[in-house]
Amino acid sequence: MPVESIHGRGATRNATPTRFNLQERMAEGDWLDQVEALDGVSSRRTSVTIEKPKSILTRNSSPDIGFDRSINAYRGCEHGCIYCFARPTHAYHDLSPGVDFESRLFVKPDAAKLLHSALSRPGYECAPIAMGTNTDPYQPIEETWQVTRSVIEVLLETRHPFTITTKSNRVLRELDLLVPAAKLGIASVAISVTSLDPKISRTMEPRAPSGRKRIEAIRLLNEAGVPCHVAIAPVVPQITDHELEHIVEAAVEAKAAGAFYLPVRLPHEVAPLFRAWLDEHFPDRAAKVMATIQSLRGGRDNDPNFFSRMRGQGPWADLLRTRFEKAVKRYGLRQTRFPLRRDLFTPPEGAQMRLF
Incomplete structure (x- = not known):
């Protein structure tokens, strides 16, 4: 009898990681999952572990990324996007x-305090901080923990771009918070x-809001004066690429x-997970999808090289x-730029945050 059901999850398997030669683990869940399984197949529970890092700003020097620092309030993501x-x-x-x-999942509840400390350091040079570059800052557990909100409060208080x-x-x-910022x-x-098709979204991004809800959010943000862009990311060949022009058109209507x-990226363990997902949900075109991805990635499942990894x-x-360039030209939508002010930044006052 299986210990747990993965119904409603993106991944179809839970293979043990092997890249770091770590000790092999049991595949089943914790003791409570096993107790519930006595009456049948239990649902996989979502657990949250508190993480206490010493710093919250992650730096990068990648030449093909438009920011050099980011904040990730969470590790893991309940949205379950198979391509993540x-x-x-x-x-x-x-x-x-x-x-x-x-x-x-892992949560960093002290993120705002750590950010306050980082912005207070002598010699800190202001540059935009990116959130959501690794895991989603507005996945479901944000409703309970509100770590992202606390970070934005500090950024607004110090007039720091983000x-x-x-x-x-x-x-x-x-x-x-976003309107005054x-x-x-x-x-x-x-x-x-990624898709406006509910059926595709349910399997590819099972716990993320629908594409139509996201388009509506774009409209409401822009109407409120918050510049909101559409990221058609990732484009999955043979599954979502036919929607590219439709998404551009919907985004234009949402202002x-x-x-x-x-284009979709499949680094390390993502590639076999994605292949298993294709076999489960798109067996009729699995081989064609992977052949197209390999065409984009120089004959491999993934291309890790700078610049080409982002463009294919x-x-x-x-x-x-x-197609993208013609679509944005046809509908009068410009390609994304993030011109944010840096000259307004004011370091935090004192040892304690003024907002807390």
């Missing part, structure tokens, strides 16, 4: 990038819309501030770029 390039990070914790990534990338319309709950020119939002797209290469990459 952040899945391999769970292997560092001896957890599976599969179902564990979606159900064994960007938010999310797949959730929960970002609308922060309008009371946008008026100062220090805030910008990008909402990822999106701009648009960009990214070959005829399929050229076709996607041409």
